[in-house]
Amino acid sequence: MLSIAHGSTGALIASKIPNPLISIPLILLSHFLEDSVPHWDVGQGLTRKSKTKKAAFFQELFFDFPLSIIVVYLFFQIGHPFDWRPWLGWFFGLLPDFIEFPYLFLNQRGPLFKKFATFHTWWHHSTANLFWGLLPQFLVLLLILLLK
Numbered sequence: 001m002l003s004i005a006h007g008s009t010g011a012l013i014a015s016k017i018p019n020p021l022i023s024i025p026l027i028l029l030s031h032f033l034e035d036s037v038p039h040w041d042v043g044q045g046l047t048r049k050s051k052t053k054k055a056a057f058f059q060e061l062f063f064d065f066p067l068s069i070i071v072v073y074l075f076f077q078i079g080h081p082f083d084w085r086p087w088l089g090w091f092f093g094l095l096p097d098f099i100e101f102p103y104l105f106l107n108q109r110g111p112l113f114k115k116f117a118t119f120h121t122w123w124h125h126s127t128a129n130l131f132w133g134l135l136p137q138f139l140v141l142l143l144i145l146l147l148k
């Protein structure tokens with residue numbers, strides 16, 4: 001899913017479960033479970049074509065990634081004193097994508113990167129349909145807003 005969904009899911013889990021030994025594994029699990037729901041993301045159609053890759057990279061860097069920070073701020077911080085837990089959750093919610101980043105965008109093909117990418121891809125189900133691909137992510141955000 002988009003960083004917006006992963007980051008805010010992580011923030012929700014971390015803010016509800018104070019013990020990081022419990023919340024962090026759950027956050028990581030949430031990442032893969034969310035990726036298993038057919039969804040649209042900026043890596044959509046990401047192939048070996050460098051043009052597509054570049055576009056995805058810039059969408060991620062200038063749209064999805066900063067928006068995930070803004071959403072966590074709006075949902076969990078605005079009107080509250082600084083709390084590190086939602087940010088810890090945001091970080092671990094995105095960690096699997098951070099780990100895959102060098103493989104996808106920097107052509108790092110070492111065996112560990114490759115193994116992780118294969119594992120991540122195994123969970124990943126995407127759809128090219130923008131509406132059906134964004135709907136589950138919109139619902140995730142709505143649910144987080146209701147549960148926070």
Ligand SMILES: [Zn+2]
Binds near residue numbers: 031035097120
């Ligand atoms: Zn992912």
